[in-house]
Amino acid sequence: MASEDNATGFTYLKTYQALFQVIEILLMLVAWSLLASQKFYVLPGFQFALGVFVVVWLITLFFFVFYITGAHRKVQNHLHSKSSDTASDPLAPPPETTRCITGSTWFVVEYAIYSVCFMFLFVADCIVTSLAGKNTHYIASYSFGWLALLIYLLHFCLLVRNTEGVWPHQCLLRCCKIAGQAKATSGESQPIMATEAGSSTQP
Known part of the structure; x- marks a missing residue:
């Protein structure tokens, strides 16, 4: 697999992070499509679960496009240039600390967002599971939802590994x-x- 820090385009598709994101996008797409295909989704619990499924899917899709287009590198270069401009400031952090923070900026951002998405997705899966009954579409929806939750957990562990240098x-x-x-x-x-x-x- 390719390095995940500076990979863009087709090179990024060869990374483990891209593999996790593609699987997450497909699973969440199937999960919220099955949930939205039933007229009973207007119930309050299903509305919340459907909203979480769609928002988490959109966030994952956003980060996938963000990384594959190389936009994160432009943001990091911008942060590097700003940190170099403030190097003469006596209150600025040491250069090595600044390099460490800006070098993993978007891994840290995605790390935090994925932790929030994981918690909301867990609650949404519990709601759909408790209200599904014998409806096969709902059963299939929460099955894909729990599978996606497992993939998000593995991806979360990978983000911690990339950010901190160690496993959780x-x-x-x-x-x-x-x-x-x-x-x-x-x-x-x-x-x-x-x-x-x-x-x-x-x-």
Whole structure:
């Protein structure tokens, strides 16, 4: 597979991210089409689920077109030029930090949006599953919806890997380790501070 950072056009179609997006687009298209084909979709629960299916499908389609046309590279180049203009600002972040942020800007944006889409899609699938009854179109719709949710989860893990450099469980373990070290460091500093306070009160 090709590199996903700067791939555009037909080269982007050879990446794992493009493969996930194509599968997601097809599955969500079938899911919301089956749901919209029935007259009972006017019920409140089905209206919400149909709206979520269509919005998630449009967002995925937008990012697919956004990456395949190379628009994300133009945005990143624009951010790089702005960061170079503010390099003389004493309050600006260090250059290496700026490069790190701007280099993964759209992976971070898509990472955040996919997490929100995943939560809403999960709720919509639960609604359709609970209200489907014996309607074969609704059963097929939520089946494709749950399958799409699984693909979105795998894609979400891939985005975390591209953004953080580690898989989600490794990122969680690293965060827990950092939090534990910070707690241990603060616990060690408190007795020292108490000792210094007690010595300063002596005549």
